[in-house]
Amino acid sequence: DDSDTGGTAAGKPFVAEREAGIKGDLPPEARRLWRYDTATGRYATVAGDAADFRADLSRPARSFTLAYMDPWASSPFAIPIREGVEREAERLGLRLIYCDAAFKADKAVECAELLARQRPAFAVAGNWQAGAADALMRVFDEARVPTASIDVWQPNSIFYGADNYTSGEIAGRAAGAYARREWNCEDVWLFMGENKEEGKAADQRLVGFADGVQSVCGTIDDDRIHRQRMAAATGDQALTVTTDWLTAHPQAEHLLAVTIDDPRAAGIAKAIGQSGRDGQVAGMTCDDVGVELTKQGPASETNYLGCVAFFPERAAEYLVGIALDVVGGRAVPEEVHLQHEFLTHENIGETYP
Amino acid sequence: MSDALLRLDAVTKRFGESHVLRGVDLRIAPREAVGLIGDNGAGKSTLVKILSGVHAPTSGTIEFGGRPVRFGTPLEARSAGIEMIFQDLALCDDLDAAANVFLGREPRRRGVAGVGRWLDRRAMRAQAAAVFEQLGAAIPVDQQVGEMSGGQRQLVAVARALEFEPRLLLMDEPTAALSNAKIHMLLEMVRRLKDRDVAVLLISHRFTDLIEVCDRIVALRDGRIAAEIAPRGRDVAELMAEMQEALTGETLRAVA
Amino acid sequence: MSDALLRLDAVTKRFGESHVLRGVDLRIAPREAVGLIGDNGAGKSTLVKILSGVHAPTSGTIEFGGRPVRFGTPLEARSAGIEMIFQDLALCDDLDAAANVFLGREPRRRGVAGVGRWLDRRAMRAQAAAVFEQLGAAIPVDQQVGEMSGGQRQLVAVARALEFEPRLLLMDEPTAALSNAKIHMLLEMVRRLKDRDVAVLLISHRFTDLIEVCDRIVALRDGRIAAEIAPRGRDVAELMAEMQEALTGETLRAVA
Amino acid sequence: MSAVKPTLAGGPDTAGPVTRRALRTAGARLDVVSLALIAVLAIEIVAFSIASPYFLDADNFSNIGRAMTIVGIAAIGQTIVIIAGGFDLSVGSVMAAAGMLAAWLVNEGLTLPLALLAAVVLGVGVGLLNGAVAGYLRINPLITTLATLAIVRGLAFVISGGEAEVVADAGFLAIGTDSVAGIPVVVVILVVLFLAVGCLMPRTRFGRYTYAVGSNARAARLAGVAVNRWRLVFYGLSGSLAAIAGCVTVARTGQAEPAANMGAELDVITAVILGGTSLNGGRGRLFGTFLGLAVLAVLNNGLILVGVESYWQQVVKGVVLLLAVAWAELRRGSKDEV
Amino acid sequence: MSAVKPTLAGGPDTAGPVTRRALRTAGARLDVVSLALIAVLAIEIVAFSIASPYFLDADNFSNIGRAMTIVGIAAIGQTIVIIAGGFDLSVGSVMAAAGMLAAWLVNEGLTLPLALLAAVVLGVGVGLLNGAVAGYLRINPLITTLATLAIVRGLAFVISGGEAEVVADAGFLAIGTDSVAGIPVVVVILVVLFLAVGCLMPRTRFGRYTYAVGSNARAARLAGVAVNRWRLVFYGLSGSLAAIAGCVTVARTGQAEPAANMGAELDVITAVILGGTSLNGGRGRLFGTFLGLAVLAVLNNGLILVGVESYWQQVVKGVVLLLAVAWAELRRGSKDEV
């Protein structure tokens, strides 16, 4: 294992290109339209253009039960999704049932069993443990409950969510632009806070980031790319371990950093600032910490370049929209991706006033 | 006896369904030393534990110093002037001898610059050493009690009760682990306490100890006070036989 | 005495810098009952704990049954045939009396369908009840030891040692918490054990107990065996004075 | 000197009838905790039946049973270890490591029974290590198992490279999904294990020494019990059961990941302590643990069915935990003073 | 009957000189743990100095100090609680809740001292609740604080709606970033708190009763110590120190989140036990805790500086933890038999 160097052998340039045909990461033209067949309990491909899909959020003729399986209630990113689903369900007069998978595989299966038992017309099967996908989808399939998934591809389930690689790449490009502007792309080091426990999808954000930076600044030597484990999804540990790493790498003059979410990014930014080093961190998801820090700006003071917006607060419009369509017997695309955008101190006010 | 220091009327105690005390009546006058005998498991310890606030009686009344009392905690009994030496000693093994002697009643002095109240460790050590000397035992006051011999531990428990002059001293087999020399010193101290107006209730299986210091000896049997003996000026062998009889309810032959 | 069952030569024991035993020489013959006296803290318990494999001696040699031994654990001493009643009893409070008596040596029988070996609980209860009866104590064999009175606990510890006939029985103040009746029964049992070839080392502060059963009484002072007394056929009062002297090294006046 | 000798041979003393009855109280005392838990369980069931139409459903009871299994299997071993005065924090890590080993071996083509056996051997190994360190080296079991928790989890990550192992073996998955006579296989496994160990406890030296070592390890050693060797047995058992729990996790979720079952040790210990086992050792019963598990599982299930918000669920669980234990304790206290 | 009476008034017995020396050993015995930890610390420092040119740097020692503060402040209170025979698992939750409260109040415009005071009051409140439940209701402290852990964390989520609070108040942030004479303010806070409580321990009833209650709560109660009232003090102190640690977290990271400091209780307890405090109560020292903290912090720091792969770090930490404790225990054991 060589996770220190992000999957390449020592000495070689960092190459981590997006793979083609990855489920949950299909390009728009490869996405097909699906319709749920209640008799078989499976989605079947139908003719039509997936690109035309628009969620229809009008009140359904008959109310139904919507199950929402929360991938991780404590995650700052999942909170606005849940709140949005609750809001939409209430507005549309749907009966909402809920279960928190707590980012645990066994809990996810348990939730699937509990929710399926209550015979919902549709389930948002939010689960970030990719390996548990088969087990929990079997439960929903047996109960003939159509589902959509959040951020992790699951079999016989509509994928909705982030474009993880792309989001990383967007951040990487923004960071690369900063590097070209401020440092002429000289002596650039990449520092990435990772946590394998959070799965491959999250990992794609880091791969995308490295590719994004290199697309602007050219190849960065492998020994200048460091992956640092940050297990706890909080700022405190990120601050300490980043400080220690910086101490051990005084030669890392220009630092571009990224990690999986905003709280950890905030910790990295603090560490860069406190150590008096020259560097920027790009946040991911733009949760309340990310938005707040980006607003605080400017980046030259906070070392917080900005964040890639995942718009979790809008997720419900899509998810509930998909539910309405599927329950209404309409066809929907097998993958629905949201549009990412890099928000900076200068432009964040337009999105999050 | 309306001027009794302690007065128990029909005190009973049950543990679950087991009736340990079935109606104990007992009076102790000020300055009086009363011996309490009884077979193993007769309920002697249970009785004194009620008096020291460890157990609540199931029924019955207790008067102390002329007024009815019902001690909820050992602290209440202690504040009322009842000191107790427990059969299992009840020591903190990790503390040293001096700390155990003064536990719960540490002398204190003003702290640095008159702020706060700090433990007067020197006073505790000196006073504890003095009590041990009176008992004829050279116990190092700063040795941890957990490392001491059985007899040394008992002496620490005894010293704790003697250090503070109570109105009533309850002693539950205080001499069990002591050598003769120490027992002698201890009984000597009990006698001196009596002279200073302390009443004593002494539990022991050693009849000679009781005969030596007690004004009166009572026997607990079948959960009641079954007999009372006044030892003053009587023949020891005869007394011993009488006590043994009181204890078992059977007449005994003295053995060669 | 080359045919001694137990033979100690120059056994010493230090705890850190404290020299508790400074060179103990002792022999015990088969069938012999030896009494061990000494002031509180003299090192009696330390000595028998060395013999039962609890402590390792700092130096010196121990022979048992004619060959040199060095017990690393209580189990080794027990297997060699040495049984011990500890001064602090060493009982498991959460187990009942029968379980404590047989702890470490539970009788077992074939399990269901002859598979495995299951505890023979009925046998344990019956045998434990029999020993208690021999001691004159009606202790319920299935009461938790933690709820028992001080004397009842001591009887359980005694019963444990008596249930298995060892070659050498070490008794560390086994009568301290017992009533006279129980003490009498206990000493009676010791005498019977002797008749069945068990050697006994009995520690006690109660001189009368020792005089009653011991062939020889030794006194531990200043970490050495300081005196030896043969009580057989001698006047009790005189013996008591002699023992007290052996204990303290001072000549004593007998008191009225 | 004149000594006095009574003629009491074999005569009963005053304590006889008294203590015989005290015993029954002692027996009843343990039951007080169980009774309180049964009452809490009854209250939960009634309340949730009223609040949710889906609760009183045979299928839902299967759900509850399935949800109990992983924590439950590990709780059997933990109960033993805690009664014996120990502590095993490493169970969560052992679950993950053993699950990964079994999954990997099955994926490599080994037969399922051998793969499961290997996982159990791994669990026993970690358990023996725990027992040896806590016993022979006299190291606090909390520290010991905290260290093996970190070591085992770390190695699971190192060896797997942090990657999950997805299991496709039908037999393995069937363990997690199949039912026998309507009862999920995993529930059968749980109940069988509970009954087996529960049956050994009062009837074997193993069971007796569990209580003896926990009650007073020094006294047990002085009585000739090979305390440290028995500790190997206790921790080894806990490790092997944790390994089984880990395999059940894999069977249920279809994946083995190094991060699985993180923090499971707390759930396990909660159930054990709620069941009335004393952390001071020497006291406790497997039946209590089973009730503790059931109380927690029904609560989890019911709160979800009723739709209590997930943050509130934590709060409610904490409060119920406190109330249940407080109630048992108060009832026990009042019994003491009857 | 003829009794025998000696003429020994006040005469010394044989035990005198013997036990006086035994005492010195007893004193030395505690130090054995500290000495072992100091040796481990020295080994770590030498090894990391050789392995990394950046280790022996004044700034790096500031880093290490800063990294110690959060766990360290909470560890002071935890040491007290554990010596007193208790356990406080709620510290991580209290840190998060108190930090959020302070951050929210400051953002609402309250002055910094008042906001911090409110946070400490919250911590004391939870501590008093823990102490009351564990003491008066006689509920196992592990269960008690496991319940409050869940309740407090749950409420932090409920009240905040899961949202983080970013702090902009310069004074608040300065606590986390400023230095006095080259020493970080947070390190000064840590050291002052250690010295203050450490100074009280041997000199006050508070300190003495900490040991007495932990050594034998029953004996202490029988001696007239108001054990349950003192438990309020112990747990209240632990709560207040956890609250301070929570505020330090906010000052250092500039954000208060309901998920902060999750699992911190394990780090805290690890440091305390590593420092030689006995989980059975009655034994332990603050100085040992400080050394335990230092050993862990230097290890964390050094492993990163040396570039040990992150998964291996866990393994190495577990092994070092075991070795350190085993060494201390072996040295103590050999002392016993000199």
Ligand SMILES: Nc1ncnc2c1ncn2[C@@H]1O[C@H](COP(=O)(O)OP(=O)(O)OP(=O)(O)O)[C@@H](O)[C@H]1O
């Ligand atoms: N907490 C308790 N629960 C149940 N039974 C108890 C409890 N405490 C004491 N007993 C029982 O009450 C009876 C009396 O016990 P107690 O300790 O008062 O006897 P004692 O007269 O002091 O005996 P000894 O001379 O052996 O010390 C005993 O049979 C004992 O088993």
Ligand SMILES: Nc1ncnc2c1ncn2[C@@H]1O[C@H](COP(=O)(O)OP(=O)(O)OP(=O)(O)O)[C@@H](O)[C@H]1O
């Ligand atoms: N583990 C230990 N550590 C240090 N000192 C000890 C230890 N055990 C015993 N001692 C000391 O050794 C001396 C002898 O103790 P021991 O228990 O052998 O005395 P003893 O003769 O049995 O006294 P007693 O008649 O009071 O039971 C005492 O001074 C005691 O304090």
Ligand SMILES: [Mg+2]
């Ligand atoms: Mg008694």
Ligand SMILES: [Mg+2]
């Ligand atoms: Mg002794």
